[in-house]
Amino acid sequence: MEFRLVIFWCFWAAAAEEELKLEADKPLQRVPVTDEATISCCYRWKESPSVLWFKHVHAIKEPDSKVVNKTENVMFKPSDKTNGVTCHYLFFKSTQLNDTGLYQCKLHHSTLQTFTHGTFLQVYIPLQKTLNLSESVKNSIITAEGVLLLMCVLIPGTLLLCKSKTLNELSKKKGREEENIYEGLNLDDCNSAYHQIQRSNQQGPYQDVASCGEDIQLEKP
Structure with a gap:
């Protein structure tokens, strides 16, 4: 009897798991500090499981996982169902740097427990302008x-x-x-002066005695 009961529970869990279909989550969501942020987890399932939000932080020593509780800054929005897809929402009114982490939904119904794919929320500080100039x-x-x-x-x-x-x-x-x-120079005068100089150089300043006649008076030195 116990063996049959175990087989029955295993078969029922397998059938229930086959009916559960997780929808694709947004892998990464980046928001500036103090801005609003909404994370969702969606699935297809005929059952109505209980949902818990978990936050996973990869610390230096070891990963830290904890349940997300409702606060003034963190709220759970009502779930909605559209075309057989049920979605749960985690809303941050004003994000802080320590809100950075991986957020997953834990679906629990009867003996079936599973985590959704999850969304990594990254909160960053925007760069400030050195000079705030208008256009x-x-x-x-x-x-x-x-x-x-x-x-x-x-x-x-x-x-x-x-x-x-x-x-x-x-x-x-x-x-x-x-x-x-060279303006004002007379070329004829230059030529005559040039020829006189040449002639004097050829004849010399003295006359040749042998070439002169008796009736020619010699040039005195």
Whole structure:
């Protein structure tokens, strides 16, 4: 008789477990500190099990698991059932850093006890802005940066153009001065003077006595 009873309970537990189907939970939920947060666990089951929320914290030494109790900050929302899916909700009015952990529902009915997949709640501190600037101020800063960048490009380029123009003017002025040196010179006078110098170099300052006649008066030294 006892053996048959054990078989009956095992068969009933297996049938009940087959009827239970856990729905997918949200694996991770990140919320900033002091914000609201809602965690849900859903399942399909004809039975109405008792539900306990558990919080699992992975400490350095050993994991810590404890039952979540109702407080002013933590509340249990009423469960709802839609299309055969029953959901239970754990609501945080204002999250704190120590609320970080893995939250699971423990479903208990008769001899069947099981945990849902669970949701890891991560509470973080948002980064604070060093300078709290409005959008209009940001746009003004970007515009000023653009103007400064344009000036940094235009001013050196303008200076280089002015410098090259000045050098070109100096080179042209130098060329005109060199041309003006030879202005006013008569080429015919230069040629006659040149030929006289050449002739004097060829004849010499003295006349040859042998080549002169008797009637020619010699040049005195």
